[in-house]
Amino acid sequence: MADFILFNSYLILLFPLFSFAIIGLGHINSDNKFVAKFAIAMSSLSLGYALLTTLAYLSQPKHTLLAYDAAWLNFAPGLTANLGMYLDPISVMMLVVVTVISLLVNIYSVGYMKGDRSFNRFFALLALFSFSMLGLVTSGNILQMFVFWELVGVSSYSLIGFWYEKPSAVAASKKAFIVTRFADAFFLLGILLVSFYSQTFSFQELNSPSTALLLKDAGVLTLGTLLIFAGGWGKSAMFPLHVWLPDAMEGPTPVSSIIHSATMVVAGVYLTARMFPLFAASETTLFVIQCIGAFTALFAAVIAITQMDIKRILAFSTLSQLGYMIFSLGAAKVCADGGGHHGADVNPLGFSAAMYHVFTHAFFKCMLFLGAGAVIHAVHSNDILKMGGLKQLMPKTYWSLLAACLAIAGVFPLSGFWSKDAILLAALQSGHTVTFLVGLITGGLTAFYMFRFFFLIFHGEARSHLHHVHEDPWMTWPIVALTVPTIFAGLLEHSFVAQVLPPHLGETGHFAHPAWLPWLATLVAMTGIGCAWLLYGEGKTEKAAALQKAFGPVHTVVQNKFYVDEVYLFITHKIIFNCVAAPIKWFDRNVVDGTMNLCGWLLQVGGKGVRLVQNGELHLYLGATVVGLIVLLFLGK
Amino acid sequence: MTLANCVALSLILCAIGIFGMLTRRNLLGILLSVEIILNGANINFAAFAHFRAADPVAGAVFPVFVMAVSACEIAVALAIIISMYRRKKRLDVYRMEELHG
Numbered sequence: 058m059a060d061f062i063l064f065n066s067y068l069i070l071l072f073p074l075f076s077f078a079i080i081g082l083g084h085i086n087s088d089n090k091f092v093a094k095f096a097i098a099m100s101s102l103s104l105g106y107a108l109l110t111t112l113a114y115l116s117q118p119k120h121t122l123l124a125y126d127a128a129w130l131n132f133a134p135g136l137t138a139n140l141g142m143y144l145d146p147i148s149v150m151m152l153v154v155v156t157v158i159s160l161l162v163n164i165y166s167v168g169y170m171k172g173d174r175s176f177n178r179f180f181a182l183l184a185l186f187s188f189s190m191l192g193l194v195t196s197g198n199i200l201q202m203f204v205f206w207e208l209v210g211v212s213s214y215s216l217i218g219f220w221y222e223k224p225s226a227v228a229a230s231k232k233a234f235i236v237t238r239f240a241d242a243f244f245l246l247g248i249l250l251v252s253f254y255s256q257t258f259s260f261q262e263l264n265s266p267s268t269a270l271l272l273k274d275a276g277v278l279t280l281g282t283l284l285i286f287a288g289g290w291g292k293s294a295m296f297p298l299h300v301w302l303p304d305a306m307e308g309p310t311p312v313s314s315i316i317h318s319a320t321m322v323v324a325g326v327y328l329t330a331r332m333f334p335l336f337a338a339s340e341t342t343l344f345v346i347q348c349i350g351a352f353t354a355l356f357a358a359v360i361a362i363t364q365m366d367i368k369r370i371l372a373f374s375t376l377s378q379l380g381y382m383i384f385s386l387g388a389a390k391v392c393a394d395g396g397g398h399h400g401a402d403v404n405p406l407g408f409s410a411a412m413y414h415v416f417t418h419a420f421f422k423c424m425l426f427l428g429a430g431a432v433i434h435a436v437h438s439n440d441i442l443k444m445g446g447l448k449q450l451m452p453k454t455y456w457s458l459l460a461a462c463l464a465i466a467g468v469f470p471l472s473g474f475w476s477k478d479a480i481l482l483a484a485l486q487s488g489h490t491v492t493f494l495v496g497l498i499t500g501g502l503t504a505f506y507m508f509r510f511f512f513l514i515f516h517g518e519a520r521s522h523l524h525h526v527h528e529d530p531w532m533t534w535p536i537v538a539l540t541v542p543t544i545f546a547g548l549l550e551h552s553f554v555a556q557v558l559p560p561h562l563g564e565t566g567h568f569a570h571p572a573w574l575p576w577l578a579t580l581v582a583m584t585g586i587g588c589a590w591l592l593y594g595e596g597k598t599e600k601a602a603a604l605q606k607a608f609g610p611v612h613t614v615v616q617n618k619f620y621v622d623e624v625y626l627f628i629t630h631k632i633i634f635n636c637v638a639a640p641i642k643w644f645d646r647n648v649v650d651g652t653m654n655l656c657g658w659l660l661q662v663g664g665k666g667v668r669l670v671q672n673g674e675l676h677l678y679l680g681a682t683v684v685g686l687i688v689l690l691f692l693g694k
Numbered sequence: 695m696t697l698a699n700c701v702a703l704s705l706i707l708c709a710i711g712i713f714g715m716l717t718r719r720n721l722l723g724i725l726l727s728v729e730i731i732l733n734g735a736n737i738n739f740a741a742f743a744h745f746r747a748a749d750p751v752a753g754a755v756f757p758v759f760v761m762a763v764s765a766c767e768i769a770v771a772l773a774i775i776i777s778m779y780r781r782k783k784r785l786d787v788y789r790m791e792e793l794h795g
Contacts, residue, residue, distance in 0.1 A: 672791065673790065673791030673792060674787070674788065674791060675724070675787040675790065676716055676787065676788075679715050679716055679724075680716055683712055683715075683716070
């Protein structure tokens with residue numbers, strides 16, 4: 058029975074694909090109610106089958122298995138790309154996360170998108186995204202993953218630009234697509250490089266120690282892994298490729314919730330985890346991963362403090378949390394002089410902590426976005442200064458979001474506390490003190506900006522005229538449902554640490570677990586919440602405004618996101634467009650086109666000349682024939 | 695009658711034919727000139743068959759073929775000429791310039 062379920066696990070993907078095909082091809086103009094029911098039914102089936110698969114997976118002893126494997130592309134003898142369903146702890150976990158969130162977001166969207174004239178298109182695209190994401194997490198080889206990787210990119214693009222009448226949405230979708238495509242180009246190069254030397258695409262073989270040795274001998278291990286990580290760099294929006302994520306908030310809020318916080322953006326983390334044994338073979342790669350993750354975590358948290366747009370705060374918070382996951386993965390390697398280890402240099406805690414944070418973060422961040430969507434729906438504005446006093450009007454949302462904010466701030470005993478604790482512990486054990494401190498400080502900042510967000514929305518007096526604010530049940534119940542994993546996912550910590558391990562790591566050492574760490578983390582989080590309460594607790598902004606004035610230019614720089622966007626614009630418009638694109642354009646227009654035009658002109662002139670001979674006079678033709686014949690006769694001799 | 699005489703005759707006929715083809719204005723005249731050229735060629739065939747070939751019959755077959763083909767050609771050409779005459783009421787080739795490029 059279990060074998061049968063596992064063998065047919067590709068059905069998890071087929072339900073959303075079917076939903077996309079039926080809605081997208083057959084029912085784009087149908088009744089909204091039917092489409093909503095159909096989409097919800099399909100994602101429920103997908104979730105149901107994902108849960109069955111999880112049970113079947115847990116009931117069998119193997120750590121990783123290819124539940125389904127079929128030849129797909131035969132490049133050369135010995136180099137084949139298969140289509141497969143790769144099941145291991147992280148892919149099974151992602152299957153559950155993606156299907157649960159997909160179902161809840163589908164339900165939520167019925168309320169959120171009510172009355173939108175592209176209601177059906179939205180559900181079709183959402184189903185396409187679920188399909189692509191599920192395909193990405195279950196890919197058995199890197200080429201298959203790349204295909205789905207691009208598919209999630211496309212669905213993200215079309216959902217960010219969903220309201221294509223809005224120029225800002227169109228610009229944001231283009232930006233997201235170009236930035237991630239830029240990174241994906243390196244990803245593809247990395248795939249080519251690694252598969253050229255290792256002669257395989259399959260993750261199982263790529264992750265084996267022999268492949269790492271082979272690549273190391275060829276001298277391409279660090280380069281190849283860094284190139285592959287570059288794909289995740291763009292998708293998970295690490296600095297400096299993070300610029301697309303805040304802009305992606307132009308899409309409908311359910312999209313931000315599922316794609317740009319809970320699932321797609323963790324694809325980079327997932328990729329790193331998927332290929333972790335190979336990455337871990339190169340110390341440089343892991344070090345780069347760790348640095349970039351830690352930097353992004355802190356950088357984004359600082360920006361999030363100053364943002365006024367409710368969704369942008371959450372976007373920067375997502376960036377910061379992604380940074381946590383990435384540096385946790387990087388911290389799985391113990392540096393030479395640190396940690397209380399005995400002989401082993403790989404600490405699997407960093408790996409399982411990152412995956413655990415992916416799991417918990419998906420739920421509470423999804424919920425925060427859904428809550429933000431409900432608030433936006435009620436207030437018709439994204440500006441937190443126009444909100445306030447929503448506690449009485451939206452009590453269910455208030456209490457649910459309180460749980461989510463406490464979770465992301467890392468307050469005991471909510472899920473975020475456990476995963477953050479595990480990450481900090483991993484950072485501490487790895488011996489990278491700077492990374493640990495960055496993680497700790499970022500935790501405090503996270504608590505601060507999340508509660509700034511929370512108090513400004515819900516507490517105090519309403520700062521703008523609110524009319525007929527109500528909680529739509531379609532939108533409220535998914536939010537309430539998400540409180541369950543947000544609060545209780547902490548119970549899974551032990552199974553994650555014990556089960557979610559990278560394969561082929563061999564001997565791992567014993568690491569100390571200092572008892573003061575949870576207390577310290579909680580203290581930092583409480584300080585953050587306390588500061589937020591002092592400044593914004595009554596829903597007032599006066600104290601904050603005074604503080605803001607005191608900081609002056611620093612605040613301006615931070616609020617403008619350190620001018621990274623402007624730097625990009627400067628580089629692209631001023632330098633690349635003027636110094637590279639313009640000369641190339643001139644060369645293309647004048648030299649390349651000129652050569653072509655010259656050929657055409659010559660032929661035209663020649664044709665005009667030859668045409669004169671063809672004057673319709675029979676005598677001339679006959680004479681020419683005779684002369685030609687005579688010439689041929691004499692030439693023949 | 696020698697081979698040289700026959701070849702000279704065929705050459706003269708061919709030259710007359712080509713001259714007529716290039717100078718006649720009338721389509722019928724051109725058609726007659728073409729026939730003269732063909733007959734020049736026929737004489738050539740027959741002469742070489744008679745004087746040189748091991749089996750004269752083999753060479754004599756070719757003029758018969760040529761005559762049959764030219765008869766067909768004449769039939770087609772005359773049909774074209776007649777229909778052209780019906781349309782234009784004249785057969786002056788200098789006036790037939792519809793095919794110029």
